[in-house]
Structures are given as structure tokens and as C-alpha cells.
Amino acid sequence: MTEKGPVGGRRRYAPDAELRMITRAASELLERNDYEDVSVGAVLAEAGLSTRSFYRHFASKDELLIFLYRENAERAAQYLSIRVATASSSFEGLENWVDELLSFAYHPRKARRVAVYDAPSARRAVGYAEANEAAAKLLIEPLREVLERGVHDGSFPCAFPERDARSIHALVWDVLWWDPPLASRSEAVDHVLRFVIPGLTVARTS
DSSP states (O other): OEEOOSTTSOOEEOHHHHHHHHHHHHHHHHHHSOGGGOOHHHHHHHHTOOHHHHHTTOSSHHHHHHHHHHHHHHHHHHHHHHHHHTOSSHHHHHHHHHHHHHHHHHSHHHHHHHHHHHSHHHHTSTTHHHHHHHHHHHHHHHHHHHHHHHHHHTSSTTOOHHHHHHHHHHHHHHHHTOSSOOSOHHHHHHHHHHHHHHHHHOOOOO
16 A cells, blocks of 8 residues: 655555565565675665665665565475475475475575575675574474474484484585585485485494
């Protein structure tokens, strides 16, 4: 819903609509440019809004970036949770989690988005370290849950869900950034599972 401003002026938008316009414009600009090259003015020009509109929602460009980063992490974690929860077995849930996280590198749109938030310029934003830690926890939680499920149903008798989830996340995140990458997403999934499954299912004998 909007209100018309004075003749020749900008229209005023409802706060939620205004916020969506700002975040959409910022996301599009960040996918086309490095974070350092995106200014508040450029975001507002893209959105067709005034400086006052921006500062009603964000105190700085860094605050906008962190908002977008958290929003994307929450969306990704939600989808991870759905893929894990709808799996027919703990093994499938684990494979789905690995496959979905690896999509961050093998799905073109997701890869562009990840590159935006992992760029050196973005990492220098105020609050980035805290947001990055929070994002990792969100992504790890569905994996911890599927490992816990595997302990209870006997699929992963040797699993330590809390620490193993963090280790598996670290392995997958490393594979995401290999240069050159593995040829395909399915090959990357198979590579990760080849290391992970024995650790979750085979007890040490010594």
C-alpha cells in the first residue's frame, strides 16, 4: 500500500513494502558488483527510494548486508530442515543435507549468492563474524538432528551428533571451495559420504 507524496516528490510506501524494495535492490546489485562498489545511493537509485527510506530500516550499509546474510542463512537452513525431515531414512537425510549444502557451489544462482557473502569486502563488514557464526549454527542444526536420529534408530551407532555435525559441515564447506571443483554435484556428494559414513557406522577396534 502506498501514499502519494507532494507533486514531483517520491511516493511513500508502507514500511514492509519499503523494506522489500531495499533488500531486493541490494541483492540484485550485490550479485552484479563487489560489496565495496555498492553504495547506499546506488541501492536507493535501484529501488527508487529516498535516503530517508533507507535510514528508517538500516543504520548503515554494513547493517543492510548483515540483514541480507542472516535472511539468506535462515532460508537455506529452513530448506535443509525440510530435506532432512522428509527423508525416508537417516542415511537419506544425511545424503540430502550434504547434497543441499553442496548445491551452494553447483547451483549457479546459489553459487553467485554465496560468493557475494563470502567476498573479502563483505567479510570486512561490521558484525560479519557474528553473523557468519550464527549462519553456520543454523546450517549445522538440521545435520545434528539427522545424526541424532541415526543414533536412536541404529543407522549411525558411532556418531557423536554435536561434534560430528560440526566436522561434517567443515568438510563439506571445504569441498565447496575446491579449485578446480569436482566435476559434478553427485560426485562431490559421493566423495563426502565416502569419508563420513565409515566414521558414523564403523567402531574402532583398537
